[in-house]
Amino acid sequence: MSLLPGKTAGGPLLRTVALSCVIVLVLAVAGCTADGDEDPTAPRSFRDCGEIACTGEIDGARYQIRLPEVWNGTLLLYSHEFRSADPFPPAFEEPRTDAPVAGDNGAANRLLEAGYALAGSSWSRNGYALREGVQAGQQLYEFFRTTVGEPARTYVWGESLGGVVTELLAEREDWVDAALPMCSTLAGTNPNFDLALDIAFAFKTLIYPEMKLTGFASYAEAKATWTEMRRRATAALSGGADQLGRLMLVSALGNQVWKSRDHDDATIESRIDAGMDILFEVMGYATIVRYDLEQRVGGNPSTNVTAQYGQRISAKEKEEMAFIDPDGLDGLLAELEAAPRITANPAARKAADALGDPTGKLRVPTLTVHTGYDATAIVQNETVFANRALRTTGRSGDLMQIYTTPPPKYTGKGAPYGAGHCNFTTDERVGAISNLDRWARTGTRPSLVDIGITMRGTSKATGFDPVFVPGQWPAEREVQ
Numbered sequence: 285m286s287l288l289p290g291k292t293a294g295g296p297l298l299r300t301v302a303l304s305c306v307i308v309l310v311l312a313v314a315g316c317t318a319d320g321d322e323d324p325t326a327p328r329s330f331r332d333c334g335e336i337a338c339t340g341e342i343d344g345a346r347y348q349i350r351l352p353e354v355w356n357g358t359l360l361l362y363s364h365e366f367r368s369a370d371p372f373p374p375a376f377e378e379p380r381t382d383a384p385v386a387g388d389n390g391a392a393n394r395l396l397e398a399g400y401a402l403a404g405s406s407w408s409r410n411g412y413a414l415r416e417g418v419q420a421g422q423q424l425y426e427f428f429r430t431t432v433g434e435p436a437r438t439y440v441w442g443e444s445l446g447g448v449v450t451e452l453l454a455e456r457e458d459w460v461d462a463a464l465p466m467c468s469t470l471a472g473t474n475p476n477f478d479l480a481l482d483i484a485f486a487f488k489t490l491i492y493p494e495m496k497l498t499g500f501a502s503y504a505e506a507k508a509t510w511t512e513m514r515r516r517a518t519a520a521l522s523g524g525a526d527q528l529g530r531l532m533l534v535s536a537l538g539n540q541v542w543k544s545r546d547h548d549d550a551t552i553e554s555r556i557d558a559g560m561d562i563l564f565e566v567m568g569y570a571t572i573v574r575y576d577l578e579q580r581v582g583g584n585p586s587t588n589v590t591a592q593y594g595q596r597i598s599a600k601e602k603e604e605m606a607f608i609d610p611d612g613l614d615g616l617l618a619e620l621e622a623a624p625r626i627t628a629n630p631a632a633r634k635a636a637d638a639l640g641d642p643t644g645k646l647r648v649p650t651l652t653v654h655t656g657y658d659a660t661a662i663v664q665n666e667t668v669f670a671n672r673a674l675r676t677t678g679r680s681g682d683l684m685q686i687y688t689t690p691p692p693k694y695t696g697k698g699a700p701y702g703a704g705h706c707n708f709t710t711d712e713r714v715g716a717i718s719n720l721d722r723w724a725r726t727g728t729r730p731s732l733v734d735i736g737i738t739m740r741g742t743s744k745a746t747g748f749d750p751v752f753v754p755g756q757w758p759a760e761r762e763v764q
Contacts, residue, residue, distance in 0.1 A: 328357040330401070330433035339383070342427060344408035345420040348383040349401070349428060350392065356399030358721065359428060359435040362386055363421055363442030363449040364404065365706060369411035369576050370503045373510050373568045379410050387443050387466070390710040395717060401435070403428050411576040412473075414640040417449035418456075425459060437461040439720060443706045444468060444661060447652075451642040451669075454650060462649045462724040464716055467706040469661045470652070470669035471757065472641030474585055474633060477577065479662070479758065481586040481626060483563070484570040486537050486593070489623040490530040490616060492516050497626060498574065498584035506575040513567050517560065528556070529609035533616050535559035536601045537593055543657040545704025547695045552604060554695045562659040565705075569660070577636065583629035585636035593620050596758055644672025646682040649723045651730075653708065653716050656689040656752050660705040663687065663754040684729055687754065688712060688739075688747030702747030711741025712748070 330351065338349040367379050385402035386392035392402055405424045407416040425438065439462040442450040447468025454463035469476045481497065488495040492513060500506040520527035535542075542549045544561035578584055594617045597605075605613050650673075654663050666685050673683050690702035701709050715738035719730040732750045739746040 326357070327399075328355045328433055328436060330355050331431065336431045342405070342420070342423045345405050345416070345423070346381060346383045347403065347405040347420075347424050347427070348385055349403045349432065350385050350396055351401050351432070352396045352399050354399055355401055355433070357436030358399075359401045359403060359425075359438045360385075360395060360717065361421060361425055361428075361438060361440050361453075362402065362404035363417055363440070363446030363453075364406065365442075365444035365446055366412070366573075367407075367410040368572060369409065370507075370572065372572060373507075373514075374564055376507075381406050381410075387706070387708065387713050388710055391713040394710070394714050398718075400717075401428075401432065412445070412573060412580060412639070414445065414448060414452070414473075417446060418452050418640060421449060421453050422457065425457075429459075437724060439464065439717070439724065441717070441720075442466065442468075447661075448640070448642060451650070452640050454648055455643060455645050458647075460648055462651075462720050464651050464653070464720050466653045466708065466713075466716070467655060467658060467661050468652070469665050470642050471665040472668075473577070473636045473639055474641075475668070475757065475759070476661070476665070477569075477574065477586045477636070478588065480566055480570040480574065481588055482537050482591060482593070483534060483566050485588055485623070485626065486534045486620060487513060487517075487563075487567070489620055490534060491520055491527075497570075498578065498586070500571070500575040500578070503572065503575055506571040510567055510571040513571070514564055517563060521556070521560065525609040526612060529605050529612040530616060531563070532556070532559065532601070532605050532608065533597070533613070535563055536597055536605075541657040541659055541662070541703075543690065543699070543703045544659065545707055546698050548690065548693050548699070548703070550693045550695065552607075555604070557695070565659050578632065580639070581632040581635035583632035584626070585628050585633040587626055587628040587633075589625045589627055591625070591759065593617060642669060642672070644669060644674075644676045646673050646677055648682065649720065649729075650683050651716060651720045651723070652683070652685045653712070654685070654687055654754070655702050655704060655707050655747070656687050656749060656754070657699075657703040658705050662758070664757045666754050668757055681729070684723075686716075686735055687749050687752040689749040689752055690747055700745065700747075702749070709741075709743065709746065711743050712739045712746055715739035715741055715746075 362385050364384050383404050383406045385404035403424055405420040407413045407420045409416055438459055440450045440453045440460050441464035443466045447465035450463055450465045454460045484497050520531050542555045542558055544558040547554045547558035549555040654666050688702040690699040718738045736748050739748045
């Protein structure tokens, strides 16, 4: 047929569909097994984009469908990353509203060449929109099933907040056959926003006493708070040993990583620069995203009443802080101990939980992928999720978690993979789908060797790290 791989209407990064109104016909002998059951590996017939609208809108959510020349019967349903409801720091660009079908266009084209059908949707509103993301996925699947064709298999996948949506769909919908949540906050809303509060609380106490932590009256107030935070942090960076020690303690408190997308930790200077990158990123969620979340749940859902910050400082961090300010750490911890703590609004906290936290009740093969150094969705989210899966179902065999880490040195050119939020290569994305597909089709978990080979792909470069261990959640009480 004339449908070319990767060609769809809509979007400057997408090519236009050129196709004829021809339906792929599958010979009966190729589509049936000996006992008359459908062969799940046989090509599937489908209606192409000359017959249906492959771009459009469903209840306020824009969608896109991309179809291969010959469909292998598998639908990959993608949920996109978190998108702020308003312009987000540091660039404050306008929020995206497009409907991607993969994490990057190169991955989309290669998956189409392999015979997968791809579908993705924006959500009816941006922001911390878990419910809207789940609804968009449900509606797009139904639209695909009834207008394009019935998939033999449907795999859900997504990144960042879309990875949480992915897991919620996998736990709730019987049409899901496998799941690939990537770089996701799988520990849930409240644990992650409690950690963001920890960072903001420390910055307020140690550097910016007038800073508002919760109850922002408007987006403009939250943005102004972030902007002033950045100004004061930049001033503190050159303000002497005491101010630099304060900044280092703030960065350490959420067990935040010391590698960012742009700065490694090869020197103490690069670690400090990475700490600044991470601080600005996390504080965007502690201000602008917190404002959005509080509007949704009717108040502040976060607390630090039981936090014991002194227990979160590693031996290496203590050594480096002592190098900068030999006598400062004990005094700074005493300031944190004496500062008034923040209490959550119980109804808001309950409402935040109800937005949709993964339960770990695995139903299908589930492969998670995370960069080892991610300040936005810390890698310890994977530890919490694994514990939940084991505790709730005992089906740890249905979960495989893999990690990528960056090269030892990359300051000045940026990490090619493994550091930063959702910083994966095209080969890593395609390789993850390949392994998930084999697992779902055969029932056999991928081997580490298979994963290493497929995630290297054509570039022969990957951050796949088979010995990386994410560690425990960076708080005193285990997240349930």
